[in-house]
Amino acid sequence: MHDLAIRTEDLTKSFGEIRALAGLDLEVARGEIFGLVGPDGAGKTTTMRLLSGLLRPDAGRAEVAGLDVVERTEDVRRLLGYLPQTFAMLHELTVAENIEYFADLYCIPRGQFAQRSDELLSATGLTEFTGRRADALSGGMGQKLALICSLIHRPQVLLLDEPTRGVDPVSRRDLWRIVYGLPAEDVTVLISTPYADEAERCNRLGVLVDGILQTVGTPQDLVARQTSRPIELQATEQRLARNALEKLGGVETVAVVGQALRITVRRDGPGPEEVLKALDGAGVEATEAHWAQPRLADALLAIAERCGKDG
Amino acid sequence: MADAPRAAVVVEDLTKRFRDFVAVDHLSFTIAEGEVFGFLGPNGAGKSTTIRMLCGLLLPSEGRAQVAGLDVARETEALRRQIGYMPQLFSLYPDLTSVENLEFYAGLYGLRQPSLGTRIEELVVRLDLEAVRGQLTGTLSTGWRQRVALACAIIHEPPILFLDEPTSGVDPAVRQQFWNLIGDLAAEGTTVLVTTHLMEEAERCARLAMIDRGRLIALDTPQALRDGLQGLLYEIDADPLLPALEALASAPFVMDAALSGATVRVRVAEMGISREAAIRDALAAAQVNVVDIRAGEPSLEDVFISLVGDREEASAR
Amino acid sequence: MRRPATLRRMLAVARAEWRHNYRDARSLAIVIALPVFLLLIYGYGINLDLRDLPFAVQDLDRTEQSADFVNRLVRSGYFTLARAIQDTREIDSVIEVGAVRFVLVIPHGFGGDLASGRPAQVQVVLDGGDSATASVALGYLQALVGDHSIHLARRWAMRHGLPASAVEPALRVVPRVLYNPELRSVNFIVPGLIAVILTLLAALLTSGCIVREREGGSFEALAASPIAPIEIVLGKLLPYAVISFVDIVLCMVVGRLLFGVAPMGDKALLLGLSLIYLIASLSIGLLVSSLARSHQVATLIAFLATVLPSLLVSGFAFPVRSMPVALQAIAQIIPATHFLIIIRAIYLKGAGVSAFAPRVAALAAMALALVLLTVRTFRKRLE
Incomplete structure (x- = not known):
């Protein structure tokens, strides 16, 4: 066989x-x-x-x-x-x-x-x-x-x-x-x-x-191969927060998970505190930013997004 | 919800029978303006039938429903202008392009130039349809097709939107976009009633109605539903996996056991004590090697399974 | 080992198809009701016999003889006197509005001529718009006129004390009608109709059966299984061969009971040969079904490919020999042409195989070729 x-x-x-x-x-x-x-x-x-x-x-x-x-x-x-x-x-x-x-x-x-x-x-x-x-x-x-x-x-x-x-x-x-x-x-x-x-x-x-x-x-x-790390945070104005995060340097993916926002950031990207600061600077209210456990969903989304950008 | 007290949808004792079969059984709920309201239930639970009654496509056998203050059985024509409806199989014309489909639906709702052109361009930008605007919808992949279908359903800017499994067969990235748009529409004041089988999507709803065999079995925010789950959850990494699952599924104190990824997830009756020892004993008896046991967080799927149960779907259609 | 496997897979397809048919109310209605319904409609509708054809008379003679002549026409039962015309100008208008199908003009001196034994003339103005009816009417009219003139001649001879035979015309046309002595058109039409109805039915039945699976989503798994194209084709043909065989029996019974038309020849032979014809027709439908993109297209193409030729070119309505050469050539490659000759020969002449052996050979060759073509072109792929 x-x-x-x-x-x-x-x-x-x-x-x-x-x-x-x-x-x-x-x-x-x-x-x-x-x-x-x-x-x-x-x-x-x-x-x-x-x-x-x-x-x-x-x-x-x-x-x-x-x-x-x-x-x-x-x-x-x-x-x-x-x-x-x-x-x-x-x-x-x-x-x-x-x-x-x-x-x-x-x-x-x-x-x-x-x-x-x-x-x-x-x-x-x-x-x-x-x-x-x-x-x-x-x-x-x-x-x-x-x-x-x-x-x-x-x-x-x-x-x-x-x-x-x-x-x-x-x-x-x-x-x-x-x-x-x-x-x-x-x-x-x-x-x-x-x-x-x-x-x-x-x-x-x-x-x-x-x-x-x-x-x-x-x-x-x-x-494990993921080079970026996930951060979760809460935002009252989800749409504004999403738009601001998508423009933020070092952020790879932005997703909404339940009522929270989940982003992945590159190694050289911002940490939770920087993300909150950046949002505050853009006039978007956000709280409770913290490092999250990496998940398969993040990895799949990142791969798809990276390829989508190339194509 | 607190800041949107007006009701967009009011359903009282809504019932639909097809001959002997009760598809929807005395359903009552209220949806606030601007709310994203989720419908969850097994295949054939009566979700689509309910939506069809709310759109005035089926007459209720009993009870009543008001949508945008209009009676769904009597004020159907006025109702149609207030709602957008995206059925499971939305009828796009496969031999028309994306924009031509939009123009067709705009025509149905009496939109005229120049506002018609402006509205279409707005939707093309908003749903990111630029790449497929001139493509025949018959040649689009499911994800694109669903996006065009959504655009058609909201072309007339309806204050209330009914979406029946809009993301079935759509890949995760497109699903994210789709739900972002739903969130945006709600933020602008649109009321959305949406059905789904995916718990990650259900989590994004403001409130969820779980429906089984035509009856409402739970209605609350995702958080409250998770908090209300009976029992304690444990996640177990074990080797070998399947005998571990079988041993736990047949243990008397286990309410529910399932595989989640490469771990066994069990829900056990809450007795004020840790059940870890009992789990270890059961697995040892089955000669399964336990790698790790940890407490688990309740998920909406746990809630769903606990309410609907592992019963067979006797009420299929 | 190979043979039982083949048989089993073929029967699996046949059984599934059979179940589909008896559970699907629409299919069942088409299978049972359609042939009988069509036979009734067309059997009664396409009746070439003449009855009560309205006509008008302009009697310029107004004698006993002219009235006698008109009477004779009316008594025949073929014609009904709709009106009498005074003015010649009315002739065109009554025909134009369709009030009558012809006008009989009896000239001055008609009675006088007859009374004195001279040949008399009448004029017939016919509506040629419906040429079929016109020519049939003219034929009947001429026969009646001939009949009447003999009758008059005899009377004249008797009145003048001469033996009747003395005035018997030396040359008399006596039409002798073969095979259909009563000249009843149903005798000719019913067997042809049975052939056409079976063609229609066979094509309709099989035209859906593969494309339906493609559309319904069950085809992909069938195609990915070890089944061979010939097993699918034969499995699909089998149930429909049985169904349409039942239909031909049904048509024959209805033809016998309602139209009194029964085959003069060997019924078993007819049934056996119709089976060959059915396989050819069913294969056409199946071939279309395996190539078509949608059910509607398949039905339409099957209809165009079988029913139209069998109605128009096969000799059902118009004799093949009077067609242009090109159409005659086409007629030869249509199974219906050969089957029509066979079924009419058995029905009307009571003929045996020896009378149409080449037709049987042609039919069998076509059936075989069509089955093989269907198998060869059957795609077990999705492109």
């Missing part, structure tokens, strides 16, 4: 003028939960579609479990599970019928299928709803069903493209509980997410911006 579940080399794909993916070199180890994060249009979906053989690369190559995706597409598909971002079940079919449909597509022996199906249904809490039509499911339940369908054939590698988009926190927890259990079943997961708190749950992360892999590492690595 291969130790690398996914390996891409110089993977490139353009759509007309738009360069969706520019020379992606990615290695995902077997049994990993690897998160692909980055802004909209960064190339996450394109990567997944290239890996599942739905798109043909312009250049470079991709391997899944050691098999070339272009040359051995059908073999790759047999051991791949894929949950597309805009995936919908077959509307008129019930939960059970949808699962059966996918079991048939992957030719799961009947005996195995019943057991596997029961197992996944109870893990997602959908057992009671097997007779319900897919178009009568809520968003969260629909995504759980989609996840079951993508797992029914026990794939070695699972691609999940923003599986929790529009899903409420309760269903989100259920979905993640299943994802967490997958490495124990020897399933490698490549998951994309727009949410920092979900990115935190991955073993490793790749940050993709404008089709280029900016950085790879554990969530802790990404936080």
Whole structure:
């Protein structure tokens, strides 16, 4: 068996003028939960579609479990599970019928299928709803069903493209509980997410911006690599404070977190006291400025912002 | 709220039934002028249905609602001029450019030149749409599309704005911008009712209504909701992680256990004593190595889970 | 190992499609109600038989003979006397406003000529705007005139003590109508209609089934699974072949019960051959569906690609032989052309395979080619 579940080399794909993916070199180890994060249009979906053989690369190559995706597409598909971002079940079919449909597509022996199906249904809490039509499911339940369908054939590698988009926190927890259990079943997961708190749950992360892999590492690595430090403060006139802070030298990102303002400042940038002084000088009332614990969200925002400015 | 005592939205016993199914069940709340009011709830809890009734798109089965002093069931036409509504799937015309879409919606509200042109330019600047002004909206990414949609929803400067999951599928940087704009509009006096599934967004609301199966289950400021959470929170770094979660989830004194990042987060019943020893015992019994245990701060997600629970969504649509 | 897997995936697609159809009320209505509805509308609507056609008479003769002649026309049941005209100038106006379809002008001396055994003449002014009706009316009118003249000749002969055979015209045109002895147009129209309706239905049914999945979001996961294009294509064809086969039986039953039209030939043979035709038509819809960008576009293209040619070029309404050469060539590559010949031959002539073997071969070749083309062009990619 291969130790690398996914390996891409110089993977490139353009759509007309738009360069969706520019020379992606990615290695995902077997049994990993690897998160692909980055802004909209960064190339996450394109990567997944290239890996599942739905798109043909312009250049470079991709391997899944050691098999070339272009040359051995059908073999790759047999051991791949894929949950597309805009995936919908077959509307008129019930939960059970949808699962059966996918079991048939992957030719799961009947005996195995019943057991596997029961197992996944109870893990997602959908057992009671097997007779319900897919178009009568809520968003969260629909995504759980989609996840079951993508797992029914026990794939070695699972691609999940923003599986929790529009899903409420309760269903989100259920979905993640299943994802967490997958490495124990020897399933490698490549998951994309727009949410920092979900990115935190991955073993490793790749940050993709404008089709280029900016950085790879554990969530802790990404936080540690941050050159800027976060400061939190309170301001009565949030808008004025935001505008003033954005113009302040040494400030990298400005974000509102809850009712507080959270900024990241470069090493040579101002500290909490200087920030308050500067705001006071601009006639903006602000209080309680203090160094804050660095977070993954800061790091992701900073990377996206830096690249956005370059582009 | 104290300095904005006038009510922009008053909802009393609002109820909507679809045949046997009660989508909204005797909902009552008031939103003050200039307030950012958040709607939180599982998929299918009745949030969109409520908003549709407040926009005069659905007739209430029971109860009443006033928006900008107008009855939503009887004064629908006058109401429409007072509100902006951005549904989950906002209908932008994909074969029109961003500005053409804006012109279309401006036309719907009877805006004329020259004020129409000025207003559009104002929005282009404000929502940072310059880069996509001439692009067909069908070719825009979700984040851009949502920004154009918001611009269309506020083209007629409505005093009250309804936003139904406006940031679904939008990346964090754009979400920040989006919410900054919501904050600015509120600061200028616009009342905003917004639904979301993201706790970081819920934190930015002045007050939050949590809704489950059509009923109001909590209504307060984010701070008060967090303060009101029952039980104590602990964050545990353990190895291996999943057996730790399973051991704690099945421990009798644990009310709720979940993974948050690479740590296990548990909520335990408050008995006036530290539960750290009990947690260590439970993990030791499961042969899990404890790296660290620390007290955790309650989050809105904890509140949400504690109220809605790990129940299955039997009330789907 | 390969074969059972193929079969299973194909059946999975077929089963899902089948379930979609019986749960989607709209699809079900199209499948059952549409063919019967169309057959009723067109069966009754496109009736080329003449009945109660209004006409006017300008009787300048005003004799017993002229009244007798008009009476004969009216009694035939084909024509209704709408009005009598006094002034020649009225002729144009009554036709122009559509009050009558033709005007019969009986000249002075008509009665006198007849009475003296001389040939008499009448003038018919026809509304050529509806040329089909005009030519049919003229045909009926000529037949009646001929009939009447024989009748008059006999009477004249009898009155003059001559044997009737003495005045029998030496050359008499006796029209002999083949295959449709009553000249009932439904006998000709119903089999053609069944073919056209099946074409429409087949194209409508399959034109949505792949593009619908693309639009609905279920296609991507299907495409990313190990299923082969031929398995998808055959899986999608199977349920619709069954459905449209049921429809053809339904159409035949309705044709028999409501129009009294039943095949003179072998029904089993007809059903077997229509299955080949259905596969060709369904494949056209499927081909369109796999290439189209949206459901509406697919439906429109499928409609244009199947229904229009089968209505206009196939020989359903106009004989292929009277078309321009280019259209005749096109007609040969339309499955409907061949199926029309087959179904009419079986219905009207009771013919067997030997009568239209080349048509069967052409149809089978087209069905096979269309299935293969659909499989070849089927995109399991997203670009």
